[in-house]
């Protein structure tokens with residue numbers, strides 16, 4: 001069974017875009033791969049953030065991941081900063097990869113533009129830590145979208161450079177291309193994102209009134225100016241896309257027929273979507289309530305994950321130390 005690694009920044013409660021764009025795929029990957037899921041809090045500190053909020057962000061995220069179906073008995077779920085070998089290996093990799101390679105990373109440029117008052121070194125070396133995250137576990141595959149391909153290429157370059165200079169330790173991981181929808185936010189303009197405030201947080205499910213109030217705000221096909229104007233679900237940036245991702249083929253056929261003939265209004269369409277989302281997230285709502293009532297479970301999962309991850313990480317680092325020729329006094333080997 002191949003090992004798959006994937007990381008996610010602790011943004012707090014997940015939203016529908018996170019679920020459809022990544023987590024739903026993670027849940028199904030557990031059936032085919034040995035999965036390692038890491039909450040990358042050391043990556044998160046490269047951005048401006050509020051330290052007081054960090055532990056709550058991590059806890060909320062773990063609650064959501066478990067409630068959505070990440071199974072800590074089958075998969076490894078842990079917090080990056082509890083396994084110091086990640087940063088240790090990143091330092092080693094800093095010495096095998098050239099500045100020019102990092103300068104070409106587009107995400108560095110994008111992120112620097114987003115926070116011009118905090119262009120820190122961590123932002124620049126972020127892809128090196130990402131390569132360490134993957135290679136520490138000798139992951140053979142990484143689920144990525146198109147925008148992440150450059151990072152996987154870099155991890156492969158790092159593995160090749162290390163192996164060439166010091167001897168083979170790391171596999172060259174493959175990109176597990178995922179053709180997942182990039183859900184636009186309720187504004188219908190930009191990718192769904194908590195920072196843009198255009199999201200449907202998953203924890204709104206279970207509160208039907210609040211969820212439908214959010215859906216009411218969703219931008220629809222601009223061709224439907226009045227109830228009588230026909231539209232097209234393909235041009236409906238939010239509701240049409242959510243139906244495709246969540247609703248049954250029968251309901252999608254109903255939406256298409258009703259939308260293109262003006263047989264239904266957008267309110268009818270959103271009401272159907274609300275019903276389907278309630279059904280889709282019913283077990284999530286139930287499991288989430290159980291986890292919220294039992295906060296010790298999150299700590300237990302993270303402690304178990306850290307222990308297992310460290311054992312794997314230390315095994316890799318021991319090989320790395322040998323290849324680098326570092327002296328290991330017996331007591332610290």
Ligand code: SF4
Nearest residue numbers: 221236239259266269
């Ligand atoms: Fe969008 Fe549905 Fe309205 Fe068509 S009927 S524009 S798919 S909300």
